[in-house]
Amino acid sequence: MSDQLLVADKLTRRFGGLSANEAVSLTLTRGRLHALLGPNGAGKSTCINMLSGDLPPSEGRIYYQGRDITALDAPQRSRVGIGRSYQRTNIFPGFTVLENCRLAAQSRHQRAWRLFANALGLRDTLDKAHAVMAEVGLEAQANRIAGTLSHGEQRQLEIAMVLATDADVLLLDEPLAGMGSEEASRMVGLLDTLRRSRAILLVEHDMDAVFAVADEITVLVNGQLLATGTPAQIRSNHEVQQAYLGEEAFHA
Amino acid sequence: MTIKTHTAGIAQAVVLAALAAYPLVGSEFYVEMVAKVLVLGIFAMSLDLLVGFTGLVSLGHSAYFGVAAYAVALIAPEFAPANLWFVLGAAVLISAAVALGIGLLVLRTRGIYFIMVTLAFTQMAFFLFHDTALGGGSDGIYLNFRPEPRIGGWMPFDLAEGSQLYYFILAVAVLVFVGIKRVLRSPFGRVLVGIKSNEHRMRSLGYSTFNYKLGAFVLAGALAGLAGVLYAVLFGFVTPELLSWHESGHVLMMVILGGMGSPVGAVLGAGAMVALEEAFSLLTTHWQLLMGGVILAVVLFLPGGLIALPGRMRQLIKSGGPHE
The missing domain is CATH 3.40.50.300 (P-loop containing nucleotide triphosphate hydrolases)
Incomplete structure (x- = not known):
């Protein structure tokens, strides 16, 4: 127990x-x-x-x-x-798949005060985003706009985002x-x-x-x-x- | 994509060069007008940080602009020039503090309520300066001397000189533009855009969005304050109208006119607004009617604002092509 x-x-x-x-x-x-x-x-x-x-x-x-x-x-x-996914797909439809996962991963090391840092240059966050995309099988779609994915892929993305939060x-x-x-x-x-x-x-x-x-x-x-x-x-x-x-x- | 960013880079360099060369050819009147556009451009960029990037439609943004302008007038000694760096720092800090106080309250509301409470606060600020001894009543306050940028005994430049004032404002505008661009690609900036897209999801991903929105609100207030300082220095007087909700609506229209969610768009909007006001007021005393028509036309036919115009044109040409 x-x-x-x-x-x-x-x-x-x-x-x-x-x-x-x-x-x-x-x-x-x-x-x-x-x-x-x-x-x-x-x-x-x-x-x-x-x-x-x-x-x-x-x-x-x-x-x-x-x-x-x-x-x-x-x-x-x-x-x-504690991570959660939603019944009705709840993603950032206007962002790329990668950015959806990257934002989720960034939540673990938010670095809000580093106002002049390049978010895309933060290796740990980016690596995590790529890892979870690979885990759910969305790696090939990384640069697609999330809103254009099929319904099933959006559900996978939803899971990937939860995983990115560890x-x-x-x-x-x-x-x-x-x-x-x-x-x-x-x-x-x-x-x-x-x-x-x-x-x-x-x-x-x-x-x-x-x-x-x-x-x-x-x-x-x-x-x-x-x-x-x-x-x-x-x-x-x-x-x-x-x-x-x-x-x-x-x-x- | 790279060609597009390349073109944008060249366009920005050309515009910057033109702005830098302008005082050499332009008359004093128009140099001051371009300086005004730059000041309002900073103001509009600061509001765009809230409206276009975080999704917070504030109708009270003039409060921070006006409070800083008044701070300059009130801090400056009557019979001697103030120190520019001191008044600038103090006024911007005061604006940021006011934004922090107001933000703590208004960010608990959403949507239409947010618009209404921001409006209410700016009206309170307006009446504070309009109706009390503090602000010198409806006439406002004159600034007898332009502040001096003295560092110790050294004066790097002189704001009493028109073209040097222009270059100072241009330098600040460029710094703000580059700074905002940097902030937007930072982890903080990415979160703001995420909040605009889907705040609920941001929260479930572990972002305490209130703190981020408050950060954006204070930053936007501080930058609006910076614009307010420049405005007071440029025109040498402040009036309560700077704080009124008309001014808040005015800057919101610049953002919409230029295109929300783009610092370039905000500056474009400020330029278009000043230029159209100038042109229309030469034509007729009812120029505001024409101005309203233009805003309406942009909202209806060009929802992305002026910044979306090149893309729209390209699309039109593309879709028009095969029919030939």
């Missing part, structure tokens, strides 16, 4: 009278991919937003390597080592959304390698992908945690079957 990187302890988020998340707890461990499942409106986005600092929780605490980070805002959490906790919000089967399988392969040295939280609708790569699955329904367990346990969990997945999905 020494590699527990991120622990969410009874997170609750209310919007007015509505509880979008009610006492949700989960643990992300290095080397493991934890999937978050749930029907639309189950509170998956609220949960990931609380973990990334985009949304403050109403109650509950968040710990990163044992340190309470509940009060940190999104930039601070990123600097601690995050060891990855919060990935539907990285496979809208991808063709070939692109999706390449992404699943990438997730598989990324997991080795990091902890990953994956919010995903694609059941096949989730059951193929997840080490652990948490199911949310109506903002409440219904079950947590291995894919096999979730598959055979009767409550989960009834509440969300539908019986057929399991016998296919």
Whole structure:
């Protein structure tokens, strides 16, 4: 249990009278991919937003390597080592692929006071940008304008940017959304390698992908945690079957 | 790409040479007008740092320009010339400090609210100098002597001499231009452009964008202050109008006219604005009506401003070609 990187302890988020998340707890461990499942409106986005600092929780605490980070805002959490990608592609569409990755890498050594330094001359930042482009397979597109990439490539770029921040906790919000089967399988392969040295939280609708790569699955329904367990346990969990997945999905 | 940057480099060298040679041929009146364009060019470049690069549309930028101009008038002794380096440094620091104070408050707002609060602050500054004993009322203050650039006992040049004043302003404008170019390619500058493109993403990448925006705001305020100092030195008097929101709108129009997001564009916009005002006011007393028409036409038909004109022409020629 020494590699527990991120622990969410009874997170609750209310919007007015509505509880979008009610006492949700989960643990992300290095080397493991934890999937978050749930029907639309189950509170998956609220949960990931609380973990990334985009949304403050109403109650509950968040710990990163044992340190309470509940009060940190999104930039601070990123600097601690929690990176996130977004469900709707969130890049700098007017910049080149390289500049997207370079900006992400620069966030680790910001050097804001070096007003007359040439940003493109900072070797460590540039090397990092090239390394992550190679890692996700975008090296050949380095000088393309990001907005002109295919949807799948933009999703890859999104992951590359998170990697450039050296995050060891990855919060990935539907990285496979809208991808063709070939692109999706390449992404699943990438997730598989990324997991080795990091902890990953994956919010995903694609059941096949989730059951193929997840080490652990948490199911949310109506903002409440219904079950947590291995894919096999979730598959055979009767409550989960009834509440969300539908019986057929399991016998296919 | 390299040919393009090459052409731009040559164009800049030609323009610089023309500006340097101008006092040799131009009349005193027009030399002063070009100096005014350079001063307003610095002012416009400073605003462009916010509007064109960081995505912060400030309608209160005249506050820093005017505060620095007033600082020169208020610091200068009545019966002797002030030291240029001292008033320059003090006035720019005061502008930067005012920008820091205002920035800490206004940068908590966004969009239309940001525009409104910046406008409110510049109006407060306007009334501070207009309605209190501090600013000498609506008449403003005269500067009895131009400041002296004395270093110890040595006077490297004399601002009372028209052409030397011109060259001093030209030198400052070139320094600001080169400096802003450098800042824009620095890590800090790249972050500003990132904030304009997608602030939310910048935050999730680990940038505390408030601090960056505040840095840009203070830098822009300081440079506007520098322009304000030059303005006061050039014309020898300051009035509360320098701080009014009209002046803020005026400099914003220069940025739009020239093309946002380009220091060259900002200077071009300042030049075009002064030239058009001059030309229209010779034609009619209702010149502001014509000016409004030009701004409208640029916004509608040339959204990139004057700086986008060569590109547009090239495109037109290209698309026109195959039809022949």
